[in-house]
Amino acid sequence: MTLSWKLVIDSTNAPALADFWAAALGYEVEDPSPLIEHLLAAGHIGEEAVTEHHGCKIFRGYAAIRHPDDPYDETSGIGQGRRLLFQEVPEGKSGKNRLHLDVHSERGGLDTLVARLEELGATRVDEVNKGPAGHWWVMQDPEGNEFCVA
Structure with a gap:
């Protein structure tokens, strides 16, 4: 069930x-x-x-x-x-989230999505590069909750 x-x-x-x-x-x-x-x-x-x-x-x-x-x-x-x-x-909020959202951009649209999220009040925290696996951004919403944008 x-x-x-x-x-x-x-x-x-x-x-x-x-x-x-x-x-x-x-x-x-x-x-x-x-x-x-x-x-x-x-x-x-x-x-x-x-x-x-x-x-x-x-x-x-x-x-x-x-x-x-x-x-x-x-x-x-x-x-x-x-x-x-x-x-x-x-x-x-007192520490790192143990659960977070991953927000996916359209193919080739990562920079545009990250910029739009920043305009809404999100903050970039860290850019993660994983070679052939791609790269993504760790961001925070307006209250500091982490989420990833890939």
């Missing part, structure tokens, strides 16, 4: 990091407004659990993005396929 999953990334500003990764990957920021409206109306959550980002109600401390071609629940706005969830945590 296969299992569904999502990658959860700790952050200090979940909506801002979701915006970065949505732009970087060409994903869509999820709009959980319908679910939030339902939960508020039913009294299951209070207004303190909600904030607004880009005109949409979101759960305070959380934001998610999903692949635009994958299915999602129209009632909740929650993706049912490739998905990243960003959750705010009180502590800052």
Whole structure:
């Protein structure tokens, strides 16, 4: 039996990091407004659990993005396929990621992709050359999470 999953990334500003990764990957920021409206109306959550980002109600401390071609629940706005969830945590990043994303460029488009990611707020950390195996960049997102661009 296969299992569904999502990658959860700790952050200090979940909506801002979701915006970065949505732009970087060409994903869509999820709009959980319908679910939030339902939960508020039913009294299951209070207004303190909600904030607004880009005109949409979101759960305070959380934001998610999903692949635009994958299915999602129209009632909740929650993706049912490739998905990243960003959750705010009180502590800052303290070491190297043990899990990271690899972002792949089109053939011959590495420099263009790296430049676009820098314009979005990423930072180059190290260029890795592996001879015939190719080369890639280790980069950091705006909160310092490492990822590779190949």
